[in-house]
Amino acid sequence: PSAPIVVRAIRPTMKMIEGVLFGMGNPLLDISATVGKGYLEKYNLKANDAILAEDKHLPMYEEIVKMFAVDYIAGGATQNSIKVAQWMLGKPLSTTFVGCIGQDNFGDILKEKAEEVGVRTAYYRQSEIPTGLCAALLCGTDRSLCANLAAANNYKVSHLQEKDNWALVEQASYYYIAGFFLTVSPESIMLVAKHAAQNGKTFMMNLSAPFLSQFFTKPMMEAMPYVDILFGNETEAQAFADKHEFNTKDIGEIAKRIAGLPKVNSTKPRMVVITQGCQSTLIATGPHELTEHQIIPLDTSKIVDTNGAGDAFVGGFLALLVKGKPVKECVQAGHFAANLIIQRSGCTFPKECTYE
Ligand SMILES: Nc1ncnc2c1ncn2[C@@H]1O[C@H](COP(=O)(O)OP(=O)(O)OP(=O)(O)O)[C@@H](O)[C@H]1O
Ligand SMILES: *[C@@H]1O[C@H](CO)[C@@H](O)[C@H](O)[C@H]1NC(C)=O
Ligand SMILES: *[C@@H]1O[C@H](CO)[C@@H](O)[C@H](O)[C@H]1NC(C)=O
Ligand SMILES: *[C@@H]1O[C@H](CO)[C@@H](O)[C@H](O)[C@H]1NC(C)=O
Secondary structure, eight states: OOOOOOOOOOOOOHHHHTTOEEEEOOOEEEEEEEOOHHHHHHTTOOSSEEEEOOGGGTTHHHHHHHHSOOEEEEESHHHHHHHHHHHHHOSTTSEEEEOEEESSHHHHHHHHHHHHTTOEEOOEEESSSOOOEEEEEEETTEEEEEEEOGGGGGOOHHHHHSHHHHHHHHHOSEEEEEGGGGGTOHHHHHHHHHHHHHTTOEEEEEOOOHHHHHHOHHHHHHHGGGOSEEEEEHHHHHHHHHHTTOOOOOHHHHHHHHHTSOOSSTTSOOEEEEEETTEEEEEEETTTEEEEEOOOOOOGGGOOOOTTHHHHHHHHHHHHHTTTOOHHHHHHHHHHHHHHHTTSSSSOOOSSOOOO
16 A cells, blocks of 8 residues: 655744734824814814815814823724734734835834834835824814825835835735825735736735715726725725626625626636625635625624724635635634724724633
């Protein structure tokens, strides 16, 4: 009888996991403060809203730092997800984040806050435009968000092509870029997408907001053939379906249709992951397969702030994905992270992760 074939499992060594997950997006320093109604009125802000800053809001950022006891958090959708993934992975420098910030004090704080969690940052730091900021004004149980992208909008593909930064791209096996970055540097997205395809790695994006499907259709559809995993919520999925005339309101059907769109290297079918708030998460794998995954129910009285729930879900999902876990376990980790984050203010988490 012939000797049994011994297949030696490759143990993930420290080196293998380092920098395994690469994120690129809009870094924003979140500045949160508890304010009174009067302060919101001064800037014409609604108590529960998320807007982009206009010129009249710009003096507000320095002002809240002077007037209130503020908290600083390294934010922005992609950076939030990368931080949550890093937190769940535990081992420092498992993740890398790239984006554009300024040569200013807020930029220093942002870098420090992201690195505190263990993320390796490789920011493009330029001096023309200041660091992007997001004011989170808490008033009772309401939360008014006012974001000024500033430097985040100024990312350049030339930064990604620098030797040391490209080495970080090559080191990774998984890439995640939220759709918001389509408005900033589609060239950078395509560069990473093609690298992933050519090397059999995993490229992931997020629909991120209805306006991206509606108005950034061209760069989104250029990237789509390279997307192995696409995230989004039900509203975003519907907006995509309307733009592409799918003529259906069935979210599962929409997920399957998106999963079936043309793909380079079609041997790996595209996966589309759609969250639906307090309802089950749907996952389409290619055009014919659909699975439904229960969330972790939470009593309404325990919900503090649902902002960042989607970002946290993605972070939890990615943490298990890069460890090679099956999709079912990835979704469970996503639901765990989302459940934890909605019981806290903002996209924040405790020091230690207790997830197993
Ligand atoms: N009311 C809720 N009860 C329990 N879990 C919830 C609730 N809302 C959200 N979640 C959790 O958060 C995940 C993501 O939620 P959702 O689909 O609302 O994301 P989202 O709309 O992108 O959120 P946001 O844009 O505020 O970050 C859900 O899959 C679920 O696990
Ligand atoms: C498909 O994947 C293979 C190996 O994973 C790679 O060599 C090839 O270039 C890829 N094709 C495209 C279009 O990127
Ligand atoms: C999905 O996300 C969008 C922002 O892209 C948000 O406006 C919407 O309320 C979310 N939908 C649900 C059902 O949570
Ligand atoms: C990304 O995907 C998640 C989960 O599918 C979704 O809930 C969220 O709204 C998206 N968010 C951003 C900001 O990219």
